[in-house]
Amino acid sequence: VKSITVGGYLLTRLEQLGVKSMFGLPGDFNLGFLDLVEDHPDIDWVGNCNELNAGYAADGYARLKEGSLGVITTTFGVGELSAMNGIAGAFSEMVPVLHIVGVPSTVQQKTKPLLHHTLGDGRFDAYRQASTQFTIFDAALMSKTDAGQLIDQAITQCIQKARPVYLMLPTDMVLQEISSERLQIPLSNAPPPNAPAKEEFVIETIHERVKEADGDVVVLVDACVIRHGVRKEVKEFLKETGFPVYATPMGKTAVDENYNRYGGIYVGSLTHPTIKEKVENANLIISIGSLGTDFNTGNFSYNIPTRRHIELHSNYTQVQYARFDDIGMKQLLPKLTERLQSFHSVASKIEVPPFIKQLPKEESTVISHLWFWPRLGYFFKQRDVIVTETGTANFGILDVPLPADSILVSQVLWGSIGWSVGSCLGAALAAREKQLGRVILFVGDGSLQLTVQEIAVMIRKGLKPIIFVLNNKGYTIEKMIHGKYRKYNNISDWKWSALLDTLNDGGKFDTASYTVTTKRELSDLLDDSSFASADKIQLVEVLMEALDAPQALVRQAELTGKGNKY
Amino acid sequence: VKSITVGGYLLTRLEQLGVKSMFGLPGDFNLGFLDLVEDHPDIDWVGNCNELNAGYAADGYARLKEGSLGVITTTFGVGELSAMNGIAGAFSEMVPVLHIVGVPSTVQQKTKPLLHHTLGDGRFDAYRQASTQFTIFDAALMSKTDAGQLIDQAITQCIQKARPVYLMLPTDMVLQEISSERLQIPLSNAPPPNAPAKEEFVIETIHERVKEADGDVVVLVDACVIRHGVRKEVKEFLKETGFPVYATPMGKTAVDENYNRYGGIYVGSLTHPTIKEKVENANLIISIGSLGTDFNTGNFSYNIPTRRHIELHSNYTQVQYARFDDIGMKQLLPKLTERLQSFHSVASKIEVPPFIKQLPKEESTVISHLWFWPRLGYFFKQRDVIVTETGTANFGILDVPLPADSILVSQVLWGSIGWSVGSCLGAALAAREKQLGRVILFVGDGSLQLTVQEIAVMIRKGLKPIIFVLNNKGYTIEKMIHGKYRKYNNISDWKWSALLDTLNDGGKFDTASYTVTTKRELSDLLDDSSFASADKIQLVEVLMEALDAPQALVRQAELTGKGNKY
Numbered sequence A, B: 001v002k003s004i005t006v007g008g009y010l011l012t013r014l015e016q017l018g019v020k021s022m023f024g025l026p027g028d029f030n031l032g033f034l035d036l037v038e039d040h041p042d043i044d045w046v047g048n049c050n051e052l053n054a055g056y057a058a059d060g061y062a063r064l065k066e067g068s069l070g071v072i073t074t075t076f077g078v079g080e081l082s083a084m085n086g087i088a089g090a091f092s093e094m095v096p097v098l099h100i101v102g103v104p105s106t107v108q109q110k111t112k113p114l115l116h117h118t119l120g121d122g123r124f125d126a127y128r129q130a131s132t133q134f135t136i137f138d139a140a141l142m143s144k145t146d147a148g149q150l151i152d153q154a155i156t157q158c159i160q161k162a163r164p165v166y167l168m169l170p171t172d173m174v175l176q177e178i179s180s181e182r183l184q185i186p187l188s189n190a191p192p193p194n195a196p197a198k199e200e201f202v203i204e205t206i207h208e209r210v211k212e213a214d215g216d217v218v219v220l221v222d223a224c225v226i227r228h229g230v231r232k233e234v235k236e237f238l239k240e241t242g243f244p245v246y247a248t249p250m251g252k253t254a255v256d257e258n259y260n261r262y263g264g265i266y267v268g269s270l271t272h273p274t275i276k277e278k279v280e281n282a283n284l285i286i287s288i289g290s291l292g293t294d295f296n297t298g299n300f301s302y303n304i305p306t307r308r309h310i311e312l313h314s315n316y317t318q319v320q321y322a323r324f325d326d327i328g329m330k331q332l333l334p335k336l337t338e339r340l341q342s343f344h345s346v347a348s349k350i351e352v353p354p355f356i357k358q359l360p361k362e363e364s365t366v367i368s369h370l371w372f373w374p375r376l377g378y379f380f381k382q383r384d385v386i387v388t389e390t391g392t393a394n395f396g397i398l399d400v401p402l403p404a405d406s407i408l409v410s411q412v413l414w415g416s417i418g419w420s421v422g423s424c425l426g427a428a429l430a431a432r433e434k435q436l437g438r439v440i441l442f443v444g445d446g447s448l449q450l451t452v453q454e455i456a457v458m459i460r461k462g463l464k465p466i467i468f469v470l471n472n473k474g475y476t477i478e479k480m481i482h483g484k485y486r487k488y489n490n491i492s493d494w495k496w497s498a499l500l501d502t503l504n505d506g507g508k509f510d511t512a513s514y515t516v517t518t519k520r521e522l523s524d525l526l527d528d529s530s531f532a533s534a535d536k537i538q539l540v541e542v543l544m545e546a547l548d549a550p551q552a553l554v555r556q557a558e559l560t561g562k563g564n565k566y
């Protein structure tokens, strides 16, 4: 077998998994590795503006490239630590991100000279130590002997568990030659198989429960359907069984929202009464991939007793009070589909309220959230990729039915503001690679200020997202929680319409910016086919009132405020 | 004694130490505390654009407010982790920064619900765990009983050791009432006293060595003179003894550069030959506050044998091969001054080469580094605060003699790019509080892209720095190290002259932007008294060649490259 450099080995593994874009910034300790990236015929180096944004971008990229992963490369200390919040977010939200850190040579790792980017006290392992809190695997490639094996282990952990991993690559290891033999066996993200007898037992138990329930079952899809790649299995399950299905906020678009057995969003006590009744009154509720976080459950207000609840997870199954470890949904679902399809005739008669949203009639010309989101509902198209930010946007989008094959990307659990901008960059690159449709970002004025520079990278990469900036002059979501009239919740009012022009790469790219202040102006713009075609990068500043917010947010904020009284 | 809220106690301590500006961003878990900050009559809340920038700002603020500290407040998880690189930098560079993190209530800390901003697995202590790598003290204020004491301990550690500390403030603790009694005893940054007999011995030993050296002594001032607040003691020492003095890169401006016994910068093998000879040939070299990092020592190329070397540090003293623990320079210096002043007549005859820099004659109109930095030398004034970024700027500034009472702020050890922008914000606020002179920032185009939004905060706060953007279309310093013609070292070419306008707060502030492409244009601008008066925020884009760099950088880069061969 031929030999290959350690850096080359790593890139070959990534290429095999379909990685076509890599994120990060150069630094003194990763330049040699970047030579290999730049020279790689199938991988494009996306130089980001800063490392946190690069982390967000890798996250957004990974979310769209199902079965693959996002990769960020940084430099020792200063670079890697800047990305830490991005990595922690990928951990929290279960996104497979590989963090490659270029570090001083293996010799320097041992002699520990007082190099720049060190803490000045010889602790060369401090950054790695910190990062173990936010990764499921970490390794330093310190010798040729195990470099290939460690790389394989890191990547496998990353894609199987959908969590970040951390890899230290010393300068002098990049070009070391190792055997390429292992490369012939591709890495797999397949979870370990379920134990057959136990699985059989679980299937029978679930069948029993469904029978007892007379087939009156409601399915609730959640985040992990998307994160653990079982969209297809779930679709099949729903089709064959005919069960009605609802989604949580983090499960939105896990199932096509125009699927005729889909009824909309369930979020505990914040749910629309009709939906709430349908879900909570079913004889049996099967949750798939659920993630019971505060914002995803209406502040833990599910009204679903354990006796009527079955949960399918990536690595266990819960039937009422009984927990079955290591029975994962990926393999369970197809078998369950087979076993339960006999209920189709009964189940398909269960009524599902249509999930539609009508434009409210409002006298005022002001763009309200109540009007804005349903109006956008008419603008979205099949295969659109929609990215929303923490703030009013994440709540506003919930009520809008999204078209078939559209994808919603949001970060409801981690909720780090500014994330959507980096994530949109990564998502837009992935969308281009996968030939999806338009990429549409909804971001608050406050959030955008955290990570605004990454728009420059979108421009430079020739991406053409439509960026809606919700300008309500501050941190409205925070105002809803606490400090409605506080100065600390107000922000500087930028000239948003000048932004694309300022960040354009020597004016080389075509851009367009708009400011809309009335419903009419926005409607006209949305109806403009040239605008809607998204043939260049566009920014729309939407002026909204400082204290206007989607209803779901108003109610969630009250609950959050109560949990954190001062 | 009266009672006071925990939040109020904390703010009173900060106020006592002269903190007038606090940095950070609001978040769901710190809003109640921010109420107190906003209502405090003497403390101003500086809402930053993002947390990393806020960390940098607290660092820059602390550097100027000697004896005081910088304070950043963030929110649980998302906020605090974003600031991590800023905190680590403060650790590395020995800057006293207090990190206050608003966290979920004490009840939630125990019940660990699946809140947003958590990792989804109930590890509420993960962020604190990670941060212990970069702080010298951390505490969670979980009960009234010890809240006051923990706050005092945290702040004392911070200012005594000049390192970051970490404080978790749960929502429900902010308004708890505690006794205000402790507040009557002010906190002190005074280091513990030296043991008298041991100190006496050290002084005698040093006196012996100076006598043996026939008074032929050279003093080398370094970073810790500034960080550990002994500028005044050093000045006195130099005046009374008459010893010649030189500075390292990180010690620049520790001693007035126009002091007549000051000879310029010593940086090992990269030193100007005349200076190198003077320093290395002295019979005895006394280093004060030295920090032997790669960039600070010409890549460890000091030619000073231990036999001729004495080092005074904040917490130990080294005389040749002998180490004396716990003999700190703050108290040692005045006594040493007394003991060694008898050498004044001999020492004051030692010749010191004048530290001046003449404008080179160059045919070309292009702005070269060789010409740029000395030219700026004529522009600087007394009490100017000069902030320089990692990259060509940090090296270029070294050769320019700076005026009396001017302050240089740079981050040579940690070297995180983008730092200078946040740091400049903090420094400018401190400079305004202390009524210092102009604030002048030199930042590369690459570095500025990492943290550009913080300029908006400078504008909004009515600050008036002069910002020189060195536009050489990329990461020139990296090109010098590796990858001279690599794409990964190139960046997007923004419309820098439009930046201030775009980030202006609703156009409320007066701003001015300039682009200079020739020596003449720059000279004319610098000579323009209205420009030089810095009566509004100004940005100067300076066009430079992609592969031009200061000589010291070219040589340092070669050495760095050698240490990290691929």
Ligand SMILES: Cc1ncc(C[n+]2csc(CCOP(=O)(O)OP(=O)(O)O)c2C)c(N)n1
Residues within 6 Å of the ligand: A389, A390, A391, A392, A393, A415, A416, A417, A418, A443, A444, A445, A446, A447, A448, A470, A472, A474, A475, A476, A477, A478, B025, B026, B027, B028, B051, B075, B078, B079, B082
């Ligand atoms: C990194 C980070 N810092 C701070 C917060 C706290 N936070 C949550 S939402 C928000 C305000 C968002 O404001 P904006 O984007 O303008 O949204 P909108 O006004 O539409 O609610 C803040 C400061 C956070 N979630 N993440």
Ligand SMILES: Cc1ncc(C[n+]2csc(CCOP(=O)(O)OP(=O)(O)O)c2C)c(N)n1
Residues within 6 Å of the ligand: A025, A026, A027, A028, A051, A075, A078, A079, A082, B389, B390, B391, B392, B393, B415, B416, B417, B418, B443, B444, B445, B446, B447, B448, B470, B472, B474, B475, B476, B477, B478
């Ligand atoms: C946070 C961080 N990321 C990456 C680096 C690696 N790095 C050091 S200097 C530099 C380039 C700086 O470029 P610029 O500011 O344009 O300076 P110049 O071109 O004048 O050298 C980079 C990428 C770093 N030091 N810190």
Ligand SMILES: [Mg+2]
Residues within 6 Å of the ligand: A444, A445, A446, A447, A470, A471, A472, A473, A474, A475, A476
């Ligand atoms: Mg807003």
Ligand SMILES: [Mg+2]
Residues within 6 Å of the ligand: B444, B445, B446, B447, B470, B471, B472, B473, B474, B475, B476
């Ligand atoms: Mg540059």
